[in-house]
Amino acid sequence: KQEVTQIPAALSVPEGENLVLNCSFTDSAIYNLQWFRQDPGKGLTSLLLIQSSQREQTSGRLNASLDKSSGRSTLYIAASQPGDSATYLCAVRGGTSYGKLTFGQGTILTVHP
Amino acid sequence: GAGVSQSPRYKVAKRGQDVALRCDPISGHVSLFWYQQALGQGPEFLTYFQNEAQLDKSGLPSDRFFAERPEGSVSTLKIQRTQQEDSAVYLCASRPRLGTGGSYGYTFGSGTRLTVV
Numbered sequence: 694k695q696e697v698t699q700i701p702a703a704l705s706v707p708e709g710e711n712l713v714l715n716c717s718f719t720d721s722a723i724y725n726l727q728w729f730r731q732d733p734g735k736g737l738t739s740l741l742l743i744q745s746s747q748r749e750q751t752s753g754r755l756n757a758s759l760d761k762s763s764g765r766s767t768l769y770i771a772a773s774q775p776g777d778s779a780t781y782l783c784a785v786r787g788g789t790s791y792g793k794l795t796f797g798q799g800t801i802l803t804v805h806p
Numbered sequence: 807g808a809g810v811s812q813s814p815r816y817k818v819a820k821r822g823q824d825v826a827l828r829c830d831p832i833s834g835h836v837s838l839f840w841y842q843q844a845l846g847q848g849p850e851f852l853t854y855f856q857n858e859a860q861l862d863k864s865g866l867p868s869d870r871f872f873a874e875r876p877e878g879s880v881s882t883l884k885i886q887r888t889q890q891e892d893s894a895v896y897l898c899a900s901r902p903r904l905g906t907g908g909s910y911g912y913t914f915g916s917g918t919r920l921t922v923v
Binding site: 736791793799 | 810837839846847848849861897901911
């Protein structure tokens, strides 16, 4: 059974810092990996999707990397802003599934001015 | 509508009461998922529909949970005889079918927060 772990559980940083969120998964037979953002009382917003054949994806200040063989992904946020404060969730789609996602428990990020 | 709509946003149920949670996916989205998110945890898969067919219900925690999507659009998640451990946010997500030019992306609704007292 696939298990996804995110470290740290919570992170508080001053505005402007670069930061890294970590995600690990136990079964490397994945189809893809996604990073989501969740704001309080809201649904999930997809940030980046990395296919199993890819090593990284970038969108603006966000960069996600994937090392499938070691079961790891990182989300790098450059020049953090208070508006980045949210819960960040990592999710993997299994290699043989139709699209079911297995989520980590999330990292709660607080960026203070 | 433009997004996935879930109703109600909040539901308080007395233990033992039956509840029904509704999901309106994006029009034309073939795939529909239900997830359960307990406080402080990531979402956990409950069930999956492709059109009206429920292809996977392996995540439903007990036979008190039942989901349907009779016409391949709106879906309802029903919980019978609610228990306190059912308290969670229930998220619905839809996705276009691959190969039709749609994206791989999921669109999640804002969820229904169920509190069983």
